[in-house]
Amino acid sequence: MNLGLALRTATAFMVLVLLHYTLRPMLGWRAPLDFLVVAVLLVAVRVRPGLAALIGCATGLASDSVTPSAFGAGALALTSVAFGASWLKAVFFADNLFLNGLFFFLGKWTFDVVRLFAERRLRGVELVMETLVWSPLSAALTALAGVLLLVVLRPLLRSSNA
């Protein structure tokens, strides 16, 4: 990855992080969009798995700082998702919007499942509802938003595919 591409990727990452802290609270949906997962996944597929894991861990710790009771849960989830995404992208990923959407969906759902089990906040029916209902719904919305953002940001990130 050259310097220009790294800067553009960092810019896209910051834009998504800003969206996570501005647009998401404005929408206030019950199944929220997770721009942080999209940002980490976008970066993860463009760097090596080890660096992706580090970025995921740092981002997760930063996001967990506002929920001290579950401090580390998001970091663990994002680390896993980022490393897995980077590794999978390296193995068999293609530049296809549908596959990217599926990628975002699975990444977000995995992130939610790992975080929910790691923070041990919900139990029983609530955990099942959150895991099987709200998390997939949120993942679907996140995937949709991720695909749209990917289309918008494609000119910014095009050289990385070349």
Next chain:
Amino acid sequence: MARAARSGTRTDVALFVISGFLALLALVLPANLREAAAAGLRRSVVAPFVALQRRAEMSRTALVTQDERRTHTDSIALRALSAPAIESENARLRRLLGLGQRLQYGFIAAEAIHAGPSREEYTLTLTAGARAGVRPFSPVVAADGLVGMVQTVDPTMSLAIVWSHPDFRVSATTVDGSAFGIIAAHLGSGADRYLLELRGVPFRNELTPGTLVVSSGLGGVYPEGIPIGTVLRELRTTEGWARTYLVRPAVVPSEVAAVMILRPQRASAGVRSVWSSVASADSAARGVVAAADSIVADSLRAIAARQRAAAARAAQAAAAAAAARGDTTAAGAGPAPGASTRPPAARPAPRPAARPAAPRTDSAAAAAPRPATPPATPPAAPPSVPSAPDTAARPPR
């Protein structure tokens, strides 16, 4: 080979293990250390993002509360629009409540349902009927005065004609009793549509604008003292023997929402004291103006007293003759033995012959079935209403 170069490096695995270890370490840290680490991040790296998130949440809250405030404001505006109507209705109901307290007994409260969308107020449907004790020809009053008379009674509702009905008549007098006449609907057009006429006032009785007109109690339907309206001006008529005055009604039928129906015993007991405050206020206001007519009023009162005395004497003579004849029929039809032993002086003075219950000079006669042929003898006139017109004999307009 490329696959092995990218995914299988030990560096990547080591970094992943280190990251995972850090995350797990953060999870299992003691609460105080975890809070300290989180606070450090919140105050440094994450601080700008937290500030952004707070502003975004405030914006959302502002948007949500703006909608709620708009809804609240709209509801307040809607309530403010209906407030005058509610205040007006409250005032009407309070006045009606006051009327009920003054009447004390012998009345039936009812709601007035207006007939049609055209608001052509000839009749009112009242929400009280025979089961509540309503009888035909019962007077219908509101807090401000006379509304009309019950014409038809059903078990649960009744129909009343209001004063604007072409057949409505009521014997009326000024509040000081100086002039008598017959009140009827004016049946004019435009602004004069809902006004009344006081007809048959003796030519010598000149009424000033603002004079309060009340029911006289003659005719046997409407008790004495119910306000009917105030004199506006004199109408020019071709009649040379009497005056006709235009009267502004005390009650506007289209604004009547609740009424009181007077029971027969209440009507016969009189309601003069119910509206006495209105009457006294009017008398006080007109006292100076009416001073010039005091001689005429005194002479009228003297005539009325003489007629009452003559009627009392005639009644005593009739009773004495019946007793002398030993007429059982007359005795059976007369009062109870206990009552018959009362001395004549203790009995209430009978009404003068000029105030018969029949033929009626007011709406009762109009509402009653009209005879195929006019009565053979004209009805007797009240003392100060020479030859008051009978409603039944009134030609249709």
